[in-house]
Amino acid sequence: MPAFADSPTPRPDRVFTIALGVLIVFGVVELLLTATHFLAKVRRTAPAKTVAATTAPATSVPSAAPAPSAPSVVAPPANEPPLSTADRLLKEAQALNERGDTANALARLQEAAQRDPKNAAVLAQMGSIYESIQLVDRANETWRKIEEIGPSAGNLYQLAEIKLKKSAAMPSEAATPPLDREGLPEGSTFGISDIAIENVPDPDAATNLRLKISVKKRDGVPIEISKLRIIVRFYDLVDDERVADTDADVSFEWFNPKHDWSESNPEQLIVTYLRGKNHSISSEAALSAAAAAVTPGKPPRTKKRTENNDAATAAASGGQRRYLGYVVRIFYDDKLQTVRADPARLLNEAPNSSTP
Numbered sequence: 001m002p003a004f005a006d007s008p009t010p011r012p013d014r015v016f017t018i019a020l021g022v023l024i025v026f027g028v029v030e031l032l033l034t035a036t037h038f039l040a041k042v043r044r045t046a047p048a049k050t051v052a053a054t055t056a057p058a059t060s061v062p063s064a065a066p067a068p069s070a071p072s073v074v075a076p077p078a079n080e081p082p083l084s085t086a087d088r089l090l091k092e093a094q095a096l097n098e099r100g101d102t103a104n105a106l107a108r109l110q111e112a113a114q115r116d117p118k119n120a121a122v123l124a125q126m127g128s129i130y131e132s133i134q135l136v137d138r139a140n141e142t143w144r145k146i147e148e149i150g151p152s153a154g155n156l157y158q159l160a161e162i163k164l165k166k167s168a169a170m171p172s173e174a175a176t177p178p179l180d181r182e183g184l185p186e187g188s189t190f191g192i193s194d195i196a197i198e199n200v201p202d203p204d205a206a207t208n209l210r211l212k213i214s215v216k217k218r219d220g221v222p223i224e225i226s227k228l229r230i231i232v233r234f235y236d237l238v239d240d241e242r243v244a245d246t247d248a249d250v251s252f253e254w255f256n257p258k259h260d261w262s263e264s265n266p267e268q269l270i271v272t273y274l275r276g277k278n279h280s281i282s283s284e285a286a287l288s289a290a291a292a293a294v295t296p297g298k299p300p301r302t303k304k305r306t307e308n309n310d311a312a313t314a315a316a317s318g319g320q321r322r323y324l325g326y327v328v329r330i331f332y333d334d335k336l337q338t339v340r341a342d343p344a345r346l347l348n349e350a351p352n353s354s355t356p
Contacts, residue, residue: 084115084116085112085116086112086116086122087119089108089111089115089122090109090112090119090121090125092108093106093112093122093125094125096108097125097129100333100334101334102129102132102133102334103334105125105129106126106129106130109122109126109129110126113126118149120146120149120153120157121156123143123145123146123156124142124159124160126142127139127142127143127146127160127163131163132335133331133336135336136167137347137348139163140163140167143159143160143163143164143167144160147160147161147164179191182219183216184216184218184338185337188218188338189217189223189333189337190215190216190217190228190330190332190337190338191215191218191337191338192215192328192330192338193216194214195213195328195340196211196212197210197211197212197326198212202274204276204277205274205275205276205277206275206276206277207248207274207275207323208275209272210270210271210272210273211232211270211273211328212268212269212270213232213268213269213271213328214266214268215230215266215267215268215269215330217261217265217266219265223332224333225260227333227334228330228331228332229331230269230328230329230330230331231328231329232250232252232269232271232326232327233245233326233328234246234248234250234273234325235346236248236321236323236324237322237323238319238320238321239320240320240322242319243324243346243349244351245350245351246273246321246323248273248274248275248323249272249273249274249275250272250273251271251272252269252271252272253269254269254270255267255269255270256268273323273326275321275323324343324346325341325346326341326342326346327339327340327341327346327350328341
């Protein structure tokens with residue numbers, strides 16, 4: 001029929017072409033998607049590998065670096081422990097003693113002994129210095145402290161025993177040392193040619209004593225006055241049974257104001273012991289030794305009594321007192337020249353009798 005003959009009908013080759021184009025488009029899209037997915041995956045994995053490659057050496061450096069530095073930080077404290085205060089003071093004292101400064105060396109050692117009373121090395125150094133300046137009783141006292149520590153002091157304990165046995169076999173310091181033709185102890189620069197004590201009449205004093213010491217210098221030997229030191233200590237008998245440093249007023253003066261041994265030899269030192277009537281008991285004897293520590297060239301001084309409200313300290317020096325005696329020591333260049341005592345037992349019985 002004409003109606004069916006005129007209706008439009010697509011040609012088969014056109015439909016095929018359209019279908020093929022659609023397939024090609026879908027194929028291209030799929031390839032693009034696949035490529036995009038692959039590239040994205042490559043981008044995700046590539047940085048991870050790069051980071052791993054670059055950070056691996058970085059992490060290995062810190063782990064390897066501390067290894068060599070560890071011994072330099074940890075090992076020294078284990079092998080060389082820090083010095084204690086007492087050991088540091090001991091080293092300072094040894095250095096001072098090597099330079100001949102025994103006074104400051106002893107001061108360092110005494111401080112070290114207070115901080116560490118059981119330090120045998122400190123005590124041994126102190127004992128050796130006391131021996132070098134001929135303070136035998138002080139040396140023995142120090143060696144006994146080492147002996148009291150016991151075998152734990154090691155070789156120093158054995159040394160202390162030997163020192164004490166040797167000292168016991170020697171004559172006491174009170175024995176008169178041999179004198180040479182000049183009347184001075186052998187090897188000394190100064191000595192005492194005469195010593196006397198006189199009672200000065202004084203209505204205002206219970207006791208007024210004047211000790212006259214004739215200090216002689218060896219002829220022809222040059223001296224430095226600043227290196228000469230004379231120590232005079234007076235002692236009282238408390239309640240007729242206990243020896244104590246005096247609490248009386250002590251002063252000194254030179255008979256010759258110049259006293260440099262250029263115009264006269266010997267030179268005379270006068271030391272005064274004065275206890276007034278109604279003398280109040282002072283606590284100074286319990287605090288420090290009453291002594292005239294004389295260095296020629298310095299102005300005379302008087303030891304004044306001091307007040308102390310500490311009842312316990314005052315009681316330590318209490319009791320009825322009377323004059324007992326004196327100890328005189330002369331040092332030159334920190335070396336003991338001679339010693340005199342009256343009574344002689346004060347050299348061993350009196351407190352501080354050998355303190356330089």
